[in-house]
Amino acid sequence: MPDDNQVFGVVTEHNGGNHVRVRCMDGRERMGRIPGRMKYRVWINEGDVVILEPWDWQDEKGTIEWRYEDQDADQLRREGHIE
Template sequence: MTENDSRRDLRMPNDDEVFAEVTNMLGANRVKVRCADGVERTARIPGRMQKRIWIRENDIVLVEPWDWQDEKADISWRYEKSEADQLRREGHIQ
Protein backbone atom coordinates (compact mmCIF):
# COMPACT_ATOMS: atom_id res chain seq x y z
CA MET A 1 0.00 0.00 0.00
CA THR A 2 1.50 3.34 -1.03
CA GLU A 3 1.15 6.63 0.77
CA ASN A 4 -1.52 7.87 -1.65
CA ASP A 5 -3.68 4.79 -0.98
CA SER A 6 -3.91 5.71 2.71
CA ARG A 7 -4.64 9.40 2.11
CA ARG A 8 -8.05 10.48 3.35
CA ASP A 9 -10.00 13.66 2.69
CA LEU A 10 -9.95 15.42 6.03
CA ARG A 11 -12.11 18.18 7.38
CA MET A 12 -10.25 21.46 6.87
CA PRO A 13 -10.87 24.68 8.81
CA ASN A 14 -13.54 27.13 7.69
CA ASP A 15 -12.79 30.87 7.54
CA ASP A 16 -13.41 31.33 11.27
CA GLU A 17 -11.63 28.13 12.48
CA VAL A 18 -7.97 27.39 13.25
CA PHE A 19 -5.96 24.25 14.04
CA ALA A 20 -4.98 23.85 17.70
CA GLU A 21 -3.23 21.37 19.98
CA VAL A 22 -4.67 20.56 23.39
CA THR A 23 -2.00 21.42 25.98
CA ASN A 24 -3.84 21.09 29.28
CA MET A 25 -7.08 19.66 30.62
CA LEU A 26 -8.76 22.21 32.90
CA GLY A 27 -11.89 20.30 33.90
CA ALA A 28 -15.52 21.48 33.70
CA ASN A 29 -15.53 20.86 29.91
CA ARG A 30 -12.65 23.27 29.37
CA VAL A 31 -9.20 22.71 27.88
CA LYS A 32 -6.19 24.92 27.22
CA VAL A 33 -5.17 24.93 23.54
CA ARG A 34 -2.24 26.38 21.58
CA CYS A 35 -3.62 27.61 18.27
CA ALA A 36 -1.81 27.68 14.92
CA ASP A 37 -2.00 31.50 14.96
CA GLY A 38 0.23 31.50 18.06
CA VAL A 39 -2.43 32.35 20.66
CA GLU A 40 -3.06 30.27 23.81
CA ARG A 41 -6.81 30.00 24.36
CA THR A 42 -9.21 28.40 26.80
CA ALA A 43 -11.50 26.22 24.69
CA ARG A 44 -14.91 24.85 25.59
CA ILE A 45 -15.98 21.31 24.72
CA PRO A 46 -19.57 21.67 23.45
CA GLY A 47 -22.33 19.44 24.82
CA ARG A 48 -22.72 17.50 21.57
CA MET A 49 -19.10 16.29 21.92
CA GLN A 50 -18.85 15.75 25.70
CA LYS A 51 -19.85 12.11 25.99
CA ARG A 52 -19.28 11.00 22.39
CA ILE A 53 -15.75 12.23 21.63
CA TRP A 54 -12.99 12.01 24.23
CA ILE A 55 -10.46 14.80 24.05
CA ARG A 56 -7.02 14.29 25.61
CA GLU A 57 -3.79 16.27 25.88
CA ASN A 58 -1.77 16.53 22.64
CA ASP A 59 -4.88 15.95 20.48
CA ILE A 60 -5.17 18.09 17.35
CA VAL A 61 -8.52 19.89 17.18
CA LEU A 62 -10.27 22.60 15.21
CA VAL A 63 -11.33 25.56 17.32
CA GLU A 64 -13.55 28.50 16.54
CA PRO A 65 -12.23 31.59 18.41
CA TRP A 66 -14.84 33.85 19.94
CA ASP A 67 -15.03 37.13 18.06
CA TRP A 68 -15.90 39.12 21.21
CA GLN A 69 -13.26 37.55 23.48
CA ASP A 70 -10.14 36.42 21.63
CA GLU A 71 -8.62 34.34 24.46
CA LYS A 72 -11.54 31.87 24.37
CA ALA A 73 -12.80 29.43 21.75
CA ASP A 74 -15.15 26.52 21.07
CA ILE A 75 -13.89 23.14 19.87
CA SER A 76 -15.64 22.12 16.66
CA TRP A 77 -13.71 18.97 15.59
CA ARG A 78 -11.15 16.46 16.88
CA TYR A 79 -8.75 14.61 14.58
CA GLU A 80 -7.76 10.98 15.09
CA LYS A 81 -4.03 10.30 15.52
CA SER A 82 -3.66 9.01 11.96
CA GLU A 83 -5.46 12.08 10.62
CA ALA A 84 -3.19 14.39 12.65
CA ASP A 85 -0.14 12.57 11.26
CA GLN A 86 -1.47 13.13 7.73
CA LEU A 87 -1.97 16.85 8.44
CA ARG A 88 1.67 17.06 9.62
CA ARG A 89 2.94 15.22 6.52
CA GLU A 90 1.03 17.58 4.23
CA GLY A 91 2.36 20.65 6.06
CA HIS A 92 -0.92 22.00 7.47
CA ILE A 93 0.35 21.84 11.07
CA GLN A 94 3.79 21.54 12.70
Protein backbone atom coordinates (compact mmCIF):
# COMPACT_ATOMS: atom_id res chain seq x y z
CA MET A 1 0.00 0.00 0.00
CA PRO A 2 1.25 3.52 -0.72
CA ASP A 3 2.68 5.75 1.99
CA ASP A 4 1.31 9.22 2.76
CA ASN A 5 3.29 10.88 -0.03
CA GLN A 6 2.60 8.17 -2.66
CA VAL A 7 -0.42 7.52 -4.90
CA PHE A 8 -1.81 4.65 -6.98
CA GLY A 9 -1.68 5.14 -10.72
CA VAL A 10 -2.35 3.41 -14.03
CA VAL A 11 0.19 3.67 -16.85
CA THR A 12 -1.52 5.20 -19.90
CA GLU A 13 1.42 5.70 -22.27
CA HIS A 14 5.04 4.58 -22.60
CA ASN A 15 7.11 7.52 -23.82
CA GLY A 16 10.34 5.65 -24.43
CA GLY A 17 13.45 5.28 -22.38
CA ASN A 18 12.56 5.33 -18.74
CA HIS A 19 9.52 7.64 -18.91
CA VAL A 20 5.81 6.76 -18.76
CA ARG A 21 2.60 8.77 -18.51
CA VAL A 22 0.58 7.83 -15.40
CA ARG A 23 -3.06 8.63 -14.55
CA CYS A 24 -3.00 8.96 -10.76
CA MET A 25 -5.92 8.24 -8.44
CA ASP A 26 -5.82 11.80 -7.07
CA GLY A 27 -7.10 13.01 -10.45
CA ARG A 28 -3.80 14.23 -11.91
CA GLU A 29 -1.84 13.00 -14.90
CA ARG A 30 1.91 12.82 -14.24
CA MET A 31 5.08 11.90 -16.08
CA GLY A 32 6.62 8.95 -14.25
CA ARG A 33 10.29 8.07 -14.26
CA ILE A 34 11.36 4.44 -13.96
CA PRO A 35 14.41 4.36 -11.66
CA GLY A 36 17.53 2.44 -12.61
CA ARG A 37 16.95 -0.23 -9.96
CA MET A 38 13.72 -1.23 -11.79
CA LYS A 39 14.59 -0.40 -15.40
CA TYR A 40 15.85 -3.81 -16.55
CA ARG A 41 14.28 -6.01 -13.86
CA VAL A 42 10.63 -4.96 -14.04
CA TRP A 43 8.90 -4.37 -17.38
CA ILE A 44 6.26 -1.67 -17.16
CA ASN A 45 3.60 -1.62 -19.88
CA GLU A 46 0.44 0.36 -20.62
CA GLY A 47 -2.38 -0.57 -18.26
CA ASP A 48 -0.11 -1.62 -15.39
CA VAL A 49 -0.98 -0.46 -11.88
CA VAL A 50 1.90 1.29 -10.12
CA ILE A 51 2.71 3.30 -7.02
CA LEU A 52 4.06 6.74 -7.92
CA GLU A 53 5.81 9.14 -5.56
CA PRO A 54 5.30 12.74 -6.80
CA TRP A 55 8.34 14.99 -6.65
CA ASP A 56 8.33 17.70 -3.98
CA TRP A 57 9.63 20.39 -6.31
CA GLN A 58 7.64 19.49 -9.44
CA ASP A 59 4.22 17.93 -8.80
CA GLU A 60 3.51 17.01 -12.44
CA LYS A 61 6.34 14.45 -12.35
CA GLY A 62 7.18 11.53 -10.09
CA THR A 63 9.14 8.34 -9.56
CA ILE A 64 7.66 4.87 -10.03
CA GLU A 65 8.18 2.96 -6.78
CA TRP A 66 6.33 -0.32 -7.41
CA ARG A 67 4.48 -2.22 -10.14
CA TYR A 68 1.66 -4.57 -9.15
CA GLU A 69 1.21 -7.98 -10.73
CA ASP A 70 -2.10 -8.60 -12.52
CA GLN A 71 -3.61 -10.60 -9.64
CA ASP A 72 -2.73 -7.92 -7.10
CA ALA A 73 -4.09 -5.16 -9.37
CA ASP A 74 -7.39 -7.05 -9.74
CA GLN A 75 -7.66 -7.35 -5.97
CA LEU A 76 -7.03 -3.60 -5.56
CA ARG A 77 -9.81 -2.92 -8.09
CA ARG A 78 -12.22 -5.22 -6.23
CA GLU A 79 -11.43 -3.47 -2.94
CA GLY A 80 -12.04 -0.05 -4.53
CA HIS A 81 -8.54 1.38 -4.19
CA ILE A 82 -8.23 2.05 -7.92
CA GLU A 83 -10.69 2.61 -10.76
